[in-house]
Amino acid sequence: MRLVQLTDCHLQADPAARARTGTPLRQLEAVIAAVNRERPALVLVTGDVSDDETAASYRLAEQALSRLEAPWYWLPGNHDQPTLMAECRALHKELDLGHWRALLLDTHVSGRLGGALGEAALSALDERLAADRRPTLLAMHHPPLPVGSAWLDAIGLADGEAFWRVVAPHRQVRAVLFGHVHQAFHGAHALGDGEVPAYGCPATSDQFLPGASSFALDEASCPGYRLIELRDGAFKTWVERIEA
Template sequence: MSLLLHISDAHLYDDPVGELKGVRPVESYAAVLEAAHRHYPDPDVVVLGGDMAQDEAVATYAKVAAMLPWCAPVMISPGNHANLGALRGSLIPALRSCASYSDHLDLGLWQVITLNSHRTGTISGFLAVDELERLRTILEATADKYTLIALHHHACDIGSRWLDDISLENSEVLWDLIADYAQVKVLLCGHIHQAFDTFHEGVRVLGSPSTCIQFRPRSDDFGMDNKSPGYRWIRLLDSGEIQTAVERVEGFIPPDLNNKDPY
């Protein structure tokens, strides 16, 4: 059995008093990390979802890593808020300075593969040809390993029109690829700022809350939920099944849930 923690959508600023919808992301991120570390001090892998740095600054990416309380293997799945140059030049080296970093981790009976769904200039996601080919090459060579794939953008509808409009643009291509590989058991995403759990094409699809503000489920238009920040834990069982739940901290509710200002 292996334990995976999913920490996503921190939206940090380098400025410690920077706010998003009236919430200070650095404070909510710190609270979520403290709670996760208290309950799970020794995970086998931590997956950082996308949108970790709202200002996409080098210093902010360094802060994302510096605040992590674990010296464990860390993986990332870049999202729409991503400066890939700064991420590669700051976040990844910082992660490597403590523990291993990779986009493909062998956990014995299981493997974790992270994908980059960032597409410059768009909020929605897209998997480039080389990223899809990398995935296919790994899956072709690892038919004996149960597989969890983590990416930022959701690849199936979640019932919120505005979020489904900015999901993974070429999700059909991903599902067509996955259909050839029965070892794929889980598809994990961020981006939607809410807990989500369903099956699609025989694969468990999981979404995680943000460590900052939450989005209201099943909403046609942008709306914030009155739930606190959180994270998801996943136990990868030797049987190929999983156990999972979302845990939340207290507080950090936006003072005005009707605030629709862009960010």
């Protein structure tokens, strides 16, 4: 099964609104066209769909993403308004992928750039993992581990260590997918005698410079998306970029 991850569209109510390095809607439309050529079974959109947190921006996003030729699901990021998102299109917590499943986690904290899951959500995650031993992907907006950029690490997942303590006994967790960082990233968190890989994804909008201590754009990199191939209990993943 082939999945695609999109993230950080940062759309505004005005379709012609520009970001720092382009027009987010036009960039998203170009990414969607490329994703359709990949023929995925499913697309995950991991947050920051909106930039101005308006209902109009979500309607614009829903119209654009509905051009995907595969089912798609979204979750909120720090720039989003989850209530407005859900009014436009449902927010799902779990996806049945046959021999696999994906759990979609909400790390949005109102009024904060950084994210958190909170005790109730962490307890629920523990229960959901205990109830099903199928190989599992976890998807969220905020990175649960450092990505090597001081300014981004300061606004990551505040309860990341608590998250990993919950994940540790559940060896069916194969990978964590996240957005927020506007760049390709591959890291891992050690758990006992193994580790769980974690992957960041290029934005469909502006790209951030990896390794920067303070905010910096990566103007040499193009928008992109992540591909994930699920095969039995194993997977492989890579990033594609497009001119937009």
